[in-house]
Amino acid sequence: MAALPLTAQVAVIGAGAMGAGIAQVAAQAGHPVLLYDNRPGAAAQAIGDIDQRLGRRVATGKLADSARQACLANLQACDTLAALADAHLVIEAIVEQLAVKRQVFGELEALCRADCLLVSNTSSLSITTLAAELKHPERFAGLHFFNPAPVMPLVEVVSGLATAPDVVASLYDSARAWGKQPVHTRSTPGFIVNRVARPFYAESLRLLQEGAADCATLDALLREAGGFAMGAFELTDLIGHDVNYAVTCSVFDAYYQDMRFQPSLIQKELVDAGRLGRKSGQGFYDYREGAQRPRVQALGSDAVVTHCVAEGLPALFDGLLTRLQDQGVAVTRRPGNGVLRCGDAVLALSDGRMASQRAHDQGVQNLVLLDLALDFATATRVGISWANNTAPTAVAQAVALLNRAGLTVSALGDSPGLCVLRTVAMLANEGADAALQGVASVADIDLALRAGVNYPRGPLAWADTLGLGTVVTVLENLQAAYGEERYRPSLLLRRHLAEGSRLHD
Structure with missing residues (x-):
């Protein structure tokens, strides 16, 4: 037919x-x-x-x-x-x-x-x-x-x-x-989009609940670093919290209260208060006449940096290094374990551990963790966190270095996986489970998230780009940090990692 x-x-x-x-x-x-x-x-x-x-x-x-x-x-x-x-x-x-x-x-x-x-x-x-x-x-x-x-x-x-x-x-x-x-x-409950997209909202809501950053800053990171059209709080305000919360509850109940789909008490409170977003005039943001949009938090620095050392940095950071060199920063490249040194600061991409935990585990002084960006060559903002033993001078040096590359820097509390990285890892994890369970093909899952909710990249293609080992490590560290099944890595991710294959192979 x-x-x-x-x-x-x-x-x-x-x-x-x-x-x-x-x-x-x-x-x-x-x-x-x-x-x-x-x-x-x-x-x-x-x-x-x-x-x-x-x-x-x-x-x-x-x-x-x-x-x-x-x-x-x-x-x-x-x-x-x-x-x-x-x-x-x-x-x-x-x-x-x-x-x-x-x-x-x-x-x-x-x-x-x-x-x-x-x-x-x-x-x-x-x-x-x-x-x-x-x-x-x-x-x-x-x-x-x-x-x-x-x-x-x-x-x-x-x-x-x-x-x-x-x-x-x-x-x-x-x-x-x-x-x-x-x-x-x-x-199956939620089909593709209403199932796989749940972590996009859930991770920002959890970070907000934990006090990692405010709504405006978390939204800005998802937009300006992650490449998403809107942040989670902007988007739920647009959708309507009554609608978005109801879908989350429906999926949560349909999957027998699987904690991956746990609704947020913060969003429930908005619904209970009638603050449904744009349509009611108030949600996470205030849309009433005369209301001002909250400012996005950003760090400044008076430190002067002229040189940095890239030790075994993955290709993900090539765009950042090029930007630094274009601004006259001398970049020395040498083998190493994936860190960027600037003065006293040691910068590294988050691996899902809290900065203080990683600094303790690895014996690193002055550790500053970077959040993920869709493309460090074009991103305009990046999130960072740092260990409790990181000196203020080292934080200032890290911020100054990133500013030299043209990046606005926003701080998050010492939260595992920061913002963009944990969101992408969880989207990829849910997409992988949907593929594993025969809900849809890998290609259709990625297409659905790009065409249905305008994601900048399909979550499974994003996982392939990051490397499945990186994604699984982030998820395992999130699971260890929280002690929750919510972050358990999908069997499909583990299978492809063991086989040495990609999800799109």
């Missing part, structure tokens, strides 16, 4: 933001589209809103008016469910309540043609469970679009236990024909 022909009628149930967006996607692709909502006039209003959105694109020269008219000509509002009887594909995008969805699909199965594909846009409910009471569950699947559907490229094509392979293939090919980037996933 190939992609649906453009003559195939597509029906969308639910004229809210997501349903209307999906209807627009199918109509712009060239399908005749029926839009139904049980609220009188809602479907017609949604089509009017689509007309206005497309009109704004026409006005800015981003869309031809002929394309707007063609899309609108393909859209038709319906007043009854019975009007969808001849549809070839029905996509449900209504309230996330199992009983309500099951009732709708039961009615559709009795109403629609025998070869009609029945699809849910659910982001959290089991496709297998939704299909369990249908007479023909083999024609039921999930198509999880991301909001706003006309803009976001990712679509998760979700197979339930009974979904026929040719149905999955048709939905996948149809999504691609609609200009989307589809990925295959099994019906």
Whole structure:
């Protein structure tokens, strides 16, 4: 079964933001589209809103008016469910309540043609469970679009236990024909994105709870060092804490309270207080009129540095060394154990241990740990922490050296793995477990995180770049520091490390 022909009628149930967006996607692709909502006039209003959105694109020269008219000509509002009887594909995008969805699909199965594909846009409910009471569950699947559907490229094509392979293939090919980037996933809690992305929020929330740094600084590190479009606190404020917290709780419960998905008490308190983020005016940040954004913390230094010694630094730091040389800092390279010496300071990439623990274990004086950057050649900020026995003069020298490279330096408390490194390691760990359990392929997991939540690099590709040995070491040290199963390394990471292979091999 190939992609649906453009003559195939597509029906969308639910004229809210997501349903209307999906209807627009199918109509712009060239399908005749029926839009139904049980609220009188809602479907017609949604089509009017689509007309206005497309009109704004026409006005800015981003869309031809002929394309707007063609899309609108393909859209038709319906007043009854019975009007969808001849549809070839029905996509449900209504309230996330199992009983309500099951009732709708039961009615559709009795109403629609025998070869009609029945699809849910659910982001959290089991496709297998939704299909369990249908007479023909083999024609039921999930198509999880991301909001706003006309803009976001990712679509998760979700197979339930009974979904026929040719149905999955048709939905996948149809999504691609609609200009989307589809990925295959099994019906497991959170599918790909809502499962694998949990650590992005969780690690920042834990660092905040431990007092490692403030929201603005942690967000800035994820953006300016990690290359993420937004930090965790900015993003949850945008999503809405009621929504984000509910998804976290749902995944946590679905995995039988696995501590990897543990919800945050800090976020719960925001929800309890009604501080839901942008939509309520307050969240981690204050969005009310006249409110000022908190300043990002940064360290300054009056120390003068003209020379540094790179002892066996990994290639990850080549960009940093080039930047230093471009600014007139003399760089001496020699074999060693992966440190950068500057005056009294000994700088090293974190390995997941606290700086004080590592200084004690290795007998290092004046240790300053660096957080990870996506690319040290282009990063504008880096996080550091230091051991309790590190002299203030050594910290000042380390800060001055990094400033010479054009990096703003932000301090974190002596926390294992700092910010970006532990976040990336945990994202890679969750992605590896999803691949191990057959939820999706390694390639689709990386694509889903890039296309669905705009990560700068797929977490499994990032793990390959860092080296699986580095990632496993960071996770093991985090697990030892906290004494929690939350940070246990995935068997898939250990397997590839033992084999000497990469995740993408």
